[in-house]
Amino acid sequence: MLGNVTAVTVTTTTSTSLPEPGTGSTPEPRPVEDDVTAAEEATEATEASEEEGAGPDASRPIVFTEHVFTDPLGRQTRPLRPPREVEGEGSEGAEPHVSSALPTMWLGAQSGGLYVHSSVSQWKRCLHSVQLKDSVLCIVHVKGRVLVAVADGTLAVFHRGADGCWDLTSYHLLDLGRPHHSVRCVTAAHGRVWCGHRNKIYVVRPSTMRIEKCLDAHPRKESQVRLLAWSGDGVWVSIRLDSTLRLFHAHTYQHLQDVDIEPYVSKMLGTGKLGFSFVRITALMVSCSRLWVGTGNGVIISIPLTDTDRGAAMPANRPGAAVRVYGDAGGEAVGAGVPFCSMAHAQLCFHGHRDAVKFFAAVPGQVIPQMADGLGPVTCDPQAQRGRSVLVLSGGEGYVDFRAGDEGGEGGAEQDEERPPSAPPSAEHSHLIVWQVM
Numbered sequence: 001m002l003g004n005v006t007a008v009t010v011t012t013t014t015s016t017s018l019p020e021p022g023t024g025s026t027p028e029p030r031p032v033e034d035d036v037t038a039a040e041e042a043t044e045a046t047e048a049s050e051e052e053g054a055g056p057d058a059s060r061p062i063v064f065t066e067h068v069f070t071d072p073l074g075r076q077t078r079p080l081r082p083p084r085e086v087e088g089e090g091s092e093g094a095e096p097h098v099s100s101a102l103p104t105m106w107l108g109a110q111s112g113g114l115y116v117h118s119s120v121s122q123w124k125r126c127l128h129s130v131q132l133k134d135s136v137l138c139i140v141h142v143k144g145r146v147l148v149a150v151a152d153g154t155l156a157v158f159h160r161g162a163d164g165c166w167d168l169t170s171y172h173l174l175d176l177g178r179p180h181h182s183v184r185c186v187t188a189a190h191g192r193v194w195c196g197h198r199n200k201i202y203v204v205r206p207s208t209m210r211i212e213k214c215l216d217a218h219p220r221k222e223s224q225v226r227l228l229a230w231s232g233d234g235v236w237v238s239i240r241l242d243s244t245l246r247l248f249h250a251h252t253y254q255h256l257q258d259v260d261i262e263p264y265v266s267k268m269l270g271t272g273k274l275g276f277s278f279v280r281i282t283a284l285m286v287s288c289s290r291l292w293v294g295t296g297n298g299v300i301i302s303i304p305l306t307d308t309d310r311g312a313a314m315p316a317n318r319p320g321a322a323v324r325v326y327g328d329a330g331g332e333a334v335g336a337g338v339p340f341c342s343m344a345h346a347q348l349c350f351h352g353h354r355d356a357v358k359f360f361a362a363v364p365g366q367v368i369p370q371m372a373d374g375l376g377p378v379t380c381d382p383q384a385q386r387g388r389s390v391l392v393l394s395g396g397e398g399y400v401d402f403r404a405g406d407e408g409g410e411g412g413a414e415q416d417e418e419r420p421p422s423a424p425p426s427a428e429h430s431h432l433i434v435w436q437v438m
Contacts, residue, residue, distance in 0.1 A: 100127045101164035106146060108136025114148060114156075116166055130168040132156060142188040145206040149195065153180035157209050172209050176202055187228040189235055189250045196225030201237065203253070215253050217246065227284040229291065231305060232337030236284060236291060243279040245293070249338065257340055265299055268348045269402055285360035288390050288437045291341055294357025299402075300349040300394055300433070305339040351433055354398025365389035365436055392435045399431045 098118045104127070105117045112135055116128040138149040146166070148156040155174040161167035176183065176197050185196040192212065195202045199221055203213040217225045218239050227238035234256065237246045243262035248255055262279040283294030291303040366389065 098122045098125065098127065099164075100166045101160075104166065106139050106141075106148075108139055108148060110135045112136065112150075114168070116168065128166055128168045130171070137182060137184060138186045140186045140188050140193055142193055142206050143191055147186060147193050147204070147206060149183035149186050151182045153177075153183060153197065155183065155186075155193075155195065155204065157206065174204065174209055174211075176211070181224075184224060184226055184240075185228045187230045187235065189230040190233075192250075194228050194230070194235055196228055196237075199223040199225065199239075201225060201228075201248070213253055215248070217248075218242075227281065229284045229286045231286040231291075231339040232307065234338045234340075236286070236339070238281040238284050241280050243281060243295075245281065245284075245291075247338070247340070256338060259303075259341060259343060261293060261295070261301060261343065261346075264343045264346060265295065265297070265301070265348070269299065283357040283360050283394070285362065285392075286339070287360070287362035287392055290437075291339070292360050292392065292394075294360065294394060294396070296356040298353035298355055298357060298396055298398070298400055300352055300357060301346055302349065303341045303343065303346045305341050307337050307339065349433075349435075350402045352400050352402060353394070353396030353431060353433070354400050354428075355396055358395045358397075361393045361395075363391050363393070365391040388438060390437045392437055394433045395430065396433075397430055398428060399433070 098121060100116055100118070103119045105119045105123070107115045107117065109115070112132040114130050114132055114136055115126050117123055117126055132148070132150055133154075134150045134152040136148055137151055140147050140149075144160065146158045148158070150156060153176050155176070157172040157174060158166060158168060159171075176195065181198045183195050183197050187194050191205070191207075193204045193206060195204060196217070199216060199218045201215050201217050202211050203215075204210070205212050217223075217237050223242075224240040225237060226240040227236075229236040230250065233250045235248050235250050237248060239246070243260055243265075245259045245261065246255065247257040247259075261281070265279050278296075279299075280296040281293060282296050283292075285292045286305070289305050291305055293301040293303065295301075
């Protein structure tokens, strides 16, 4: 729940070019990959090849354009092709009126559809919907505006109407420049929105809908910013197919720290556990003053965050040592909350996934009261207990205990004998791993 708005996105794999304003041309259709599971990697490879073959267009200076798109059909009284609804809903008596002025849930689809549902009641009913030009990749809410990252390299900015409800019939489109590439990740930091586009990060001010800063996250133009995580006065950045985390200052945009997790993972698990696959970061989240990192090998690492540079005191030649790129010698207040980290204090979880860690999520938890002399649970204040714990969840394919090996071994084979022939093997099932952080 972010400012009375909860954002849920369906990550997608298609990418089309947005025509220049005023030309009236329509984007040419692109072939659709048959293998849905490998489509995202194929899209990224396609984007990289387009960049190499851009020719003279690649050398042109990037022009930031901004225009307003208004739905020519006007406000829709009923959403166009909303997600599946239960038949007969609302037939039993009159239901209370639900408005998008109350807390809402936003969902983005691969087809480009954007749907707004109520998070108060009647959750299955779609309140508003709009069709965007390409797939929805990310959604973020900041200061009364919702920014939607689209696969064609644009940001759609939505705002509330005069009645306090969200207006999806008129929205702004912010073009991040040419050539068009997918905006893979967004995060809100101090009222600004950081957007990962190719090897750059664009910082957008939602109130003015203009780009304030553009910085290079990686020197190689073919690289892609894949993950962003904000905490305090810093933003952690991850590059696709890379094992190094990069920390940038949220105000000065300076590069502060580099942390490579590959030596730490190899030291803790050994090369035999990882096989021939290299370590790459696939999931990133900040929760409970820790940086949670998921890798393509299914390994999960939790790194404590500190607002001081104590981590720089360790020798730089040790495995997993942090490389300090910048230090604030003046000790100004603006840098007092920079979330530095050190792999010397990292914790590796022996519970992981068979495949890449897909995502992290953190939700408030509640401590289960203990039994008192077997007479029943001890009564306690739920409000006081709720704030004491946080549930951190990781999602991925399969489950592995790295101390014992893959569950697809002997135990998994016994379970596969009992499963129906049409069901997938137990080792291929999607799993959630839950930690209770006190």
